[in-house]
Amino acid sequence: MNTQLKSELSSVIDIINEVSAQYGIDATELIKRIEHLDVSEIEANQQALFYSLNRIAIDEPNWTFLAAKLYLQDLYTKVAERRGYSHIQKYGDFFHLIQTLTDKGIYSSHLLKSYTQEEIKELEQEIVPERDHLFNFIGLFLLADRYLAKDHDKQLYELPQERFMIIAMSLMIQENREKRLDLVREVYWALSHLYMTVATPTLSNAGKSFGQLSSCFIDTVEDSLDGIYLNNWDIARLSKDGGGIGVYYGKVRALGSDIKKFKENSSGVVPWIRLINDTAVSVDQLGQRQGAIAVYLDLFHKDIMNGFLDLKTNNGDERRKAHDIFTGVTVPDLFMQKLEEVDEQGISIGDWHTFCPHQVKQIMGWRDEEGNPLGLEDFYDETDQKYFTEKYEEAVKHPMLPRKTYRAMDIMKRIMVAQLETGTPYMFYRDEVNRQNPNKHLKGKGRTSIYCSNLCTEIAQNMSPSQIMKEYINDEGHIVMVRKPGDFVVCNLSSIHLPNATKANVLERLISIQMRMLDNVIDLNTISVGQAQITNQKYRAVGLGTFGWHHLLATQGMDWESEEAVNYADELYESIAYYTIKSSMELAKEKGAYSHFEGSEWQTGEYFKRKGYESDRWQELLEGIQKWGVRNGWMMAVAPNSSTAKIGGSTDGIDPLFAVEYAEEKKNFKFKVTAPDLTHITYPFYRKVRHELDQVWSIRQNAARQRHIDQAISFNLYVRHDIKAKELLNLHLEAWKQKCKTTYYVRSTSQSEIKECQACHS
Numbered sequence: 001m002n003t004q005l006k007s008e009l010s011s012v013i014d015i016i017n018e019v020s021a022q023y024g025i026d027a028t029e030l031i032k033r034i035e036h037l038d039v040s041e042i043e044a045n046q047q048a049l050f051y052s053l054n055r056i057a058i059d060e061p062n063w064t065f066l067a068a069k070l071y072l073q074d075l076y077t078k079v080a081e082r083r084g085y086s087h088i089q090k091y092g093d094f095f096h097l098i099q100t101l102t103d104k105g106i107y108s109s110h111l112l113k114s115y116t117q118e119e120i121k122e123l124e125q126e127i128v129p130e131r132d133h134l135f136n137f138i139g140l141f142l143l144a145d146r147y148l149a150k151d152h153d154k155q156l157y158e159l160p161q162e163r164f165m166i167i168a169m170s171l172m173i174q175e176n177r178e179k180r181l182d183l184v185r186e187v188y189w190a191l192s193h194l195y196m197t198v199a200t201p202t203l204s205n206a207g208k209s210f211g212q213l214s215s216c217f218i219d220t221v222e223d224s225l226d227g228i229y230l231n232n233w234d235i236a237r238l239s240k241d242g243g244g245i246g247v248y249y250g251k252v253r254a255l256g257s258d259i260k261k262f263k264e265n266s267s268g269v270v271p272w273i274r275l276i277n278d279t280a281v282s283v284d285q286l287g288q289r290q291g292a293i294a295v296y297l298d299l300f301h302k303d304i305m306n307g308f309l310d311l312k313t314n315n316g317d318e319r320r321k322a323h324d325i326f327t328g329v330t331v332p333d334l335f336m337q338k339l340e341e342v343d344e345q346g347i348s349i350g351d352w353h354t355f356c357p358h359q360v361k362q363i364m365g366w367r368d369e370e371g372n373p374l375g376l377e378d379f380y381d382e383t384d385q386k387y388f389t390e391k392y393e394e395a396v397k398h399p400m401l402p403r404k405t406y407r408a409m410d411i412m413k414r415i416m417v418a419q420l421e422t423g424t425p426y427m428f429y430r431d432e433v434n435r436q437n438p439n440k441h442l443k444g445k446g447r448t449s450i451y452c453s454n455l456c457t458e459i460a461q462n463m464s465p466s467q468i469m470k471e472y473i474n475d476e477g478h479i480v481m482v483r484k485p486g487d488f489v490v491c492n493l494s495s496i497h498l499p500n501a502t503k504a505n506v507l508e509r510l511i512s513i514q515m516r517m518l519d520n521v522i523d524l525n526t527i528s529v530g531q532a533q534i535t536n537q538k539y540r541a542v543g544l545g546t547f548g549w550h551h552l553l554a555t556q557g558m559d560w561e562s563e564e565a566v567n568y569a570d571e572l573y574e575s576i577a578y579y580t581i582k583s584s585m586e587l588a589k590e591k592g593a594y595s596h597f598e599g600s601e602w603q604t605g606e607y608f609k610r611k612g613y614e615s616d617r618w619q620e621l622l623e624g625i626q627k628w629g630v631r632n633g634w635m636m637a638v639a640p641n642s643s644t645a646k647i648g649g650s651t652d653g654i655d656p657l658f659a660v661e662y663a664e665e666k667k668n669f670k671f672k673v674t675a676p677d678l679t680h681i682t683y684p685f686y687r688k689v690r691h692e693l694d695q696v697w698s699i700r701q702n703a704a705r706q707r708h709i710d711q712a713i714s715f716n717l718y719v720r721h722d723i724k725a726k727e728l729l730n731l732h733l734e735a736w737k738q739k740c741k742t743t744y745y746v747r748s749t750s751q752s753e754i755k756e757c758q759a760c761h762s
Helices: 003-023 028-035 041-055 063-083 094-103 110-114 117-124 129-134 137-147 160-171 177-192 200-205 225-240 270-282 333-339 357-364 387-397 408-422 430-435 498-504 507-524 530-539 549-556 563-591 606-611 616-628 643-647 695-706 725-737
Strands: 196-198 216-220 244-248 292-298 326-331 351-354 404-407 426-429 467-473 479-484 489-491 493-497 543-547 661-666 669-674 717-719 746-748
Touching: 003 028, 003 041, 003 063, 028 041, 041 063, 041 669, 063 094, 063 129, 063 137, 094 110, 094 117, 094 160, 110 160, 117 160, 117 177, 129 160, 137 160, 137 200, 137 643, 137 669, 160 177, 160 200, 160 507, 177 196, 177 507, 196 200, 196 507, 196 643, 200 643, 216 225, 225 244, 225 270, 225 292, 225 467, 225 530, 270 292, 292 426, 333 351, 333 387, 333 408, 333 725, 351 387, 351 408, 357 387, 404 408, 408 725, 408 746, 426 430, 426 725, 489 530, 493 498, 493 507, 498 507, 498 549, 507 530, 507 543, 507 563, 543 563, 549 563, 563 616, 563 695, 695 717, 695 725, 717 725
Parallel strands: 216 244, 244 292, 292 326, 326 426, 493 543, 717 746
Antiparallel strands: 196 493, 216 489, 351 404, 467 479, 661 669
């Protein structure tokens, strides 16, 4: 065996000895195997790596860190060879990396234009290679496979700590130069310690010459041919850049409605949704995955039972299917109340009427202050007055208004059948969302501002359709289209690694820099759809979230099914809310409040009153807000966090664990995964997993945290495939009664793994 190979194998054995000592792993057999290898360096590493991956199991979970170290050694070797330095250094010249990838067109030229060589050299000294050892194997593999910068030939150039530093430099690039490097250091501190993650678009695209940084978008479709096709065009452009998209179709006329007074000409919403489906398939996300789009419809829309609820199911006419989009229903309180109306035998008797929104506007004559027609979708029930209920009952009593009438329970049965087969539709409780909206002042009391949520059900912001005002040929012979921009929702996401951040007791410091990062994304973004860019600047909405809830409970020694866990959710998320709102106020003091702060519930204090925030610290914060304002119109949203939670080495979002030990499988890998921080102490708190847990406890936990989240939460229900209809109904009723704003997938044990958009997985 030559001298170089002996040296390489020796370094592998040193890694194994180091990790073995740290985690108490018996690696004698593995070391013996490596000592007798007469193969190249990479083969030696690979054999050791494969051996390590095979040992990751419930009785030896810490082998994942040994596998990660071996994989890391392989990354160091390949990147060093490509960049021309010795792999023993681990990390090479940072300035040279930026120069190289800028010359190749991978990095944006703004980095070298904005930071001097001296500043970059200074930041290079902040990079701590040892923090690479915080990754377990799957986290490091996913980061390298999907997010570290590669050239156009897909050759890896960037290492983990360099990606974190590039993100930090990119997000702080416009900050005041006097404090900019300190802010970059703070961002790097937060990311490199795995105290937080940024959403997939930011993790992947920050510092690069392509792509955008925001996660998800929501559009409202106007009831016109122009509105429908322009929505599709906007969707295509956003999907190309990697965005996940929610679309509200509740204003589009139903099947059989009139067009230009010609009776029964409308084909309804289904054909248009099929068009969106084709766009999702055709315009993929940066060549990595097909577009991800969710379409929402109101339960009082006439097409709800005329194809919408069957769009993804496997039976029925395939010409009226859209298998590649996701569906959501917007649910008024009145519908849920109708489900509880029963006769003496306990049989549901509540009737539910559905209408065409176009006919409602034609016949009912409701109008806003500017004379624009209003539909049922434009009202919601407040606590002190049932605006929607009053309008709905007025519509029901109108003798000239066409409708289709069903038992409410029959509609709910169709919803639940679809959920057990496909996981969707999502549930969006429209009255509760609008009641809790801190920016409802822009439309007036009882007037709907938020019509639906996004692809992952955690975003709830003001919405309105864009319109074409005119189209003409100018003096230069160019065709000019003038569009009046609506509120096209944008969400910018980032999430706290709950176990790491709470263990280190850094929540206040962390959230302060996290909110600055999120706020800066708004100014750095270049969104291809103009009205989205305008809305982003108008409200400056962000979504600070969390992941690792089950991991946190296990390390804290709390059972999922316990009052202790519910109370802990309430206390922890109140603290997160306090630090988040305080950070936004401090940003407003420094940079100014968002443009529609005046009259909002942040400004009046109604938001705090409704939440019951009466302690001295909250009252002091309110006084500061009324003086300085807040920087962001919406601040908190808890996303699914699947991929980035794995990078952080924790559990997904607020979800319970899938299994204590399982095989993680994607198109390019399959290997074993165990619960994080699995020991004889934490095992009892992991033992009951997703489909074994009583979902009522999950709902109660979610309701406790929802009280403190100004937007919404990606909250899944996990049920067995043989669940009785009444049991699933009771879960939906419980979620509604507990004032959850949305529910995400209903995941049953009979469903294959549901594909999700990774855009929101912050």
